[in-house]
Amino acid sequence: MDFFDVNRSAQYFEAFSTVHAAPNSKLYEAFAAHIAASPDLLELAAKCKKGQPPANLLFATVHYLLREQYPDDALAHYYPTLGGNRALDPDTVGIFERFIWDHEREILPIIANSVTNTNEVARCAALLPGFATIAAEADTPLHLVEIGPSCGLNLIWDRYRYRYDQTSIGDENCSFELSPELRRPPPPQLFTALPKVASRSGLELHPVNIDDPETLAWQLALIWPEHVERANRIVEAFGVARSVPMRIRGGDAVGTINEALAAIPADGAICVFHSFCMYQIPQARKAELSEILREFSATRPIWRLGFEWIDTGDGIGGGADNGLGIARYKDGEVSYQRLSVCDAHGRWIDWHPIDPIPRDYL
Numbered sequence: 001m002d003f004f005d006v007n008r009s010a011q012y013f014e015a016f017s018t019v020h021a022a023p024n025s026k027l028y029e030a031f032a033a034h035i036a037a038s039p040d041l042l043e044l045a046a047k048c049k050k051g052q053p054p055a056n057l058l059f060a061t062v063h064y065l066l067r068e069q070y071p072d073d074a075l076a077h078y079y080p081t082l083g084g085n086r087a088l089d090p091d092t093v094g095i096f097e098r099f100i101w102d103h104e105r106e107i108l109p110i111i112a113n114s115v116t117n118t119n120e121v122a123r124c125a126a127l128l129p130g131f132a133t134i135a136a137e138a139d140t141p142l143h144l145v146e147i148g149p150s151c152g153l154n155l156i157w158d159r160y161r162y163r164y165d166q167t168s169i170g171d172e173n174c175s176f177e178l179s180p181e182l183r184r185p186p187p188p189q190l191f192t193a194l195p196k197v198a199s200r201s202g203l204e205l206h207p208v209n210i211d212d213p214e215t216l217a218w219q220l221a222l223i224w225p226e227h228v229e230r231a232n233r234i235v236e237a238f239g240v241a242r243s244v245p246m247r248i249r250g251g252d253a254v255g256t257i258n259e260a261l262a263a264i265p266a267d268g269a270i271c272v273f274h275s276f277c278m279y280q281i282p283q284a285r286k287a288e289l290s291e292i293l294r295e296f297s298a299t300r301p302i303w304r305l306g307f308e309w310i311d312t313g314d315g316i317g318g319g320a321d322n323g324l325g326i327a328r329y330k331d332g333e334v335s336y337q338r339l340s341v342c343d344a345h346g347r348w349i350d351w352h353p354i355d356p357i358p359r360d361y362l
Contacts (some may be wrong), residue, residue: 009046009054010036016055024345025224026088027078028059034093041097044104048111051280056118056222061110062096064221065103075099079225115206117150118222121237122230122346123275123307124157125178128194129186129351130305130324130339131157131271135195138269138303142197145260145270147253147289148277149202151210151219153237156244158197160237167191175236181348186340198268200246201260203253210241230345253281254288261296270300275307276322276344290327290334290360297329304329306361307342327361334360 017032032055035041045054066076075095077086100107135142146155161170163179169191208215216238223230249256257272264270272293278286293302304327325338337356342349 009042013042013045013055020055020344021224025226027092027225028055030088030093031059031096034097038097041100044100044108045111047108049113049115051282052115053279054111056116057111057114058107059224060116060218060221061107061114062099063223063225064110064218065106066099067221068217069106070099070103073099080228081220081223081225081231084225114218116222117148117206117208117218118276119150119153119219119234119237120230120275120345121153121160121233122178122180123344124154124160125162125180125346126324126340126342126349127154127273127275127305127307128157128162129190129349130273130307130326131195132186132190133326133339134269134271134303134305136190138301140198141268142195142271143264143268144197144200145257145264145272146200146202147257147272147274148280149204149248150206151208151215151238152200152202152241152244152246152248153234154275155200155202155246156237156241158194159240159244162191164191170194174240176233178346180343180346183348183350184340184352186349186351199264200244201263202246202248203256203260204248204250205252207248207250210238227345252285254285254292257289257292258296261302270302271305272302273305273307276309278306278308293327293329294332294334294360297334298332302329303327304361309344310341325361328356334358336361 013032013036017029021028021032035045045058048054048057066073066079067082071082076082077084078092144155149155159171159174161172161174161177163177165182165185219234220231249260293304296302307324310323322342322344323338324340324342325336327334327336335356336359338354340349340351
């Protein structure tokens with residue numbers, strides 16, 4: 001496990017509890033704090049694959065088992081996503097720990113062999129102003145290449161419906177509407193019409209089959225237990241994704257991106273994008289990716305849109321903010337511009353672009 005230093009695992013779970021879970025899930029806030037104080041649970045959580053976030057994997061595994069195999073367990077009564085309505089109480093963490101040890105033999109192979117592969121549809125509401133910025137600059141339809149698309153739900157952002165304050169935009173046939181809070185709004189001219197998409201493809205290390213019921217079951221397990229709306233939305237998004245042509249290439253993004261770029265038609269603008277996946281890529285490989293994009297731009301411009309955690313340098317994921325930014329590659333040169341800070345689940349946007357600087361995205 002190299003997502004965090006194993007000697008700082010307790011700090012990692014404390015940070016997960018206080019920074020990431022506290023504003024979003026009282027259950028996970030309590031569970032993470034409990035794990036941070038338990039050497040045995042810390043050891044179990046550390047059985048995940050290298051590069052994977054232990055808290056998310058362990059919690060998703062428990063959620064998955066409750067949904068698929070043990071819906072009548074006492075712990076399920078605390079999960080609104082499973083129809084539970086029991087409030088957090090002094091017994092909850094004990095029931096959670098008992099469930100883990102009662103089902104340890106089932107839990108261990110799941111956390112050892114699974115990856116998060118999260119698709120959060122509402123992130124598209126934070127990404128859309130970035131796509132609109134790129135489309136305005138390029139003045140042509142976008143060829144989308146997503147790094148780490150998982151099920152491809154964010155590759156079809158143009159098939160959803162959005163509301164930014166009083167402005168409604170997007171596919172009116174979509175059954176849900178994404179409506180983030182605007183702390184500082186993007187320019188209204190970005191929302192006159194959705195950018196046009198010329199093609200869409202993805203580069204996925206762990207390809208999935210969206211027609212397999214297990215794929216949706218795991219995505220639902222990754223959703224936090226209080227987030228019923230997210231669970232309902234992802235079911236609807238799966239239905240949309242199954243009807244949209246896209247190509248997902250299996251393999252490491254660094255090893256497959258040249259092929260993907262070379263296959264893009266000469267017309268239109270190349271837009272590489274990613275959200276909350278760069279933390280799983282070693283720094284050396286990220287540098288290789290940047291160099292590939294920079295070299296390719298000697299013959300054709302590339303825009304790279306990223307929505308990722310802001311690195312605080314603490315090594316345990318303690319940063320609370322998430323940055324949306326664009327790297328522009330042209331004639332073998334690159335510049336980077338932070339556009340906004342956003343909620344990780346797309347619930348709010350704080351748009352305040354900085355001036356471009358002569359560096360890459362990461």
